[in-house]
Amino acid sequence: MSGRLMFVTFLAIAAVASPTRAEAKSGSAATSVATTPRATAVAKSQQKVARYFIEFRARYALSYGHAYVIFGRVNAAGKMIDRDVAGLHPASNSTVPYVLGHYIPVPAETGVSDGDLDDRYRSASWRVILSQAEYKKVVAYIRDLQARSHFWQATVQNCNAFVGQIARSMGYKTPGIWLRPRNYIIELREMNGGPNAIGYTGPPG
Known part of the structure; x- marks a missing residue:
C-alpha cells in the first residue's frame, strides 16, 4: 500500500509539473506574439532609412x-x-x-x-x-x-x-x-x- 501510494503521488506531481500539448502550443504562440512588436519596430526603422x-x-x-x-x-x-x-x-x-x-x-x-x-x-x-x-x-x-x-x-x-x-x-x-x-x-x-x-x-x- 505504501509503495502504491508513493507511485500514485509521483504520477500526480508529474502531471502537474508537465505542460499539456495544448499548453505547450499556447506557450509557443505567446512567444511568437511577444516577438511581433519587435519585428514591427525593425520594419518601421527600415522604412525610416529612406x-x-x-x-x-x-x-x-x-x-x-x-x-x-x-x-x-x-x-x-x-x-x-x-x-x-x-x-x-x-x-x-x-x-x-x-x-x-x-x-x-x-x-x-x-x-x-x-x-x-x-x-x-x-x-x-x-x-x-x-x-x-x-x-x-x-x-x-x-x-x-x-x-x-x-x-x-x-x-x-x-x-x-x-x-x-x-x-x-x-x-x-x-x-x-x-x-x-x-x-x-x-x-x-x-x-x-x-x-x-x-x-x-x-x-x-
Whole structure:
C-alpha cells in the first residue's frame, strides 16, 4: 500500500509539473506574439532609412554655368535612390536661343538638362533633408512653378531666379540673381544653412 501510494503521488506531481500539448502550443504562440512588436519596430526603422531631400545645385558649363534643384529620396548612406530635376533653361541645344535670351525672352524648359546628374560637373551644392510633409509641399510648388515658367531671359528670369523662387517658398533668404550659378548656390547655402550645412564647393571653373 505504501509503495502504491508513493507511485500514485509521483504520477500526480508529474502531471502537474508537465505542460499539456495544448499548453505547450499556447506557450509557443505567446512567444511568437511577444516577438511581433519587435519585428514591427525593425520594419518601421527600415522604412525610416529612406529620407526626403532637396538639393540646390550648380554645375559647370561652356558658359557661366547652370543652377537647378534635384529632389527625391536618399538612403542611410546619403546616396540618392530616387531623384528628379527641375531647372529653367532655353528649350534648345543650340547656342542661338541662349544668345538671344540675353536680350529677349526665349522659350524655356524646366526639366533635366545635359550634365545635371553628373557629379563631375557639379560646381556647388546645398542639400536639405525634409520630412515627408515638407517634401510634398515643396514638390507641389515645383510642379506649379514648372507649369507657369515658359520663358528664359538672362537678366530677369534666369536659372538662378527659378531656383530662388523655390528657396523662398521654403522660407529661405536668397541672393541676387545676377551671380554666376556656382556663386549663387554658395551664397544661398551660407545665408541659410550656416557653416555646417550639407554642401559642396568646387573650384571656380
